[in-house]
Amino acid sequence: MHNWLSKFIQRKSRRVCLSLVRTYREISSASVDELWQKVVDIADVSWHPLLKSTNVPYGLVPKPGLIYKAVTRLSPIPIRIFVERVNPRELLSIRILAIPGVEERIIYKVESTVCGTYLSYSVTLKGWLSPLIWSFSRPYADRVARALVDAAEGTALQAVSKKRKLLKDSCFDFIR
Template identity: 75%
Template sequence: MRRYISKLIQRKGRRVQCSLVRTYRQISSASVDELWQKVVDLADVSWHPLLTKTNVPYGLVPKPGLIFEAVTRMGPFPIRIFVESVCPRELLRVRVLAIPGVEEHITYKVESTVCGTCVSYSVTLDGWLSPLIWSLTRHRAEQVAAALAKAAEQAANSALSGKPKPFKNSCFDF
């Protein structure tokens, strides 16, 4: 009996650790500023394949230490997101605090290249539940960089195609 209890304690003392790192990149015709505006607009996540909505007020600029809640498309329960670091027009790093047993770090990186603007989405999952969480979110995580690039391009195209509104009853009526 003593040997069984000591083996049980040793098994509990060992931690099963899994780690997963994936990076997805997408080239976009949108400018760095347009892509960065989509990344830091935490109130509008309509383009995001994993998130439905957040509780961030419109116009709030993300800064390190900001904690907000978001609702995923996987279920109605909210998750907490912690902004770790922000490098303006380059990098946004957040940590997702969803469930114990999984630690998720997400990095959005925007950089200008010869071919266009490159946006990358990196996911790092640590913990013993990471294989399960990855199997549930992998299909949508693969689409995040492409969806971000597409949303920034649509915003840029709508801004270019929008005609300026004429002034009514102003001093510029000739």
């Protein structure tokens, strides 16, 4: 009887579970610190093609266990985002809890190489609704890594231009 019951429970616990994994990788001329600052600034999602705003106060550093809400550009319904793992200047792993039937995990990795700074953006969708959700979110997911790199490089260019302007307007005008 016990053997039959355990087989029955195992059969019941098997459900259709699909998993979709996609990784995007971009190279940037921005430094690791500049790129990492954009990744961990979870209050400013202006660069993100899918997220519109969050309820996080400016300056809050993400730590494991942090749960916050975000509003997408597609619907006004807020979604919950859970920060799973943070390795400073290296990795940020978050889980998105939007609807039952779908589990989404996003991992940002920043690494420095001789060629520049690489940003990896990995999306994992699990659940029986994942093919449907992926068909809607894929065009946006394709643009996330590039938009993040562009935002970090834009911030770096603004900082350099401000420094040049300060030096130009300083008392050392005779150095030119």
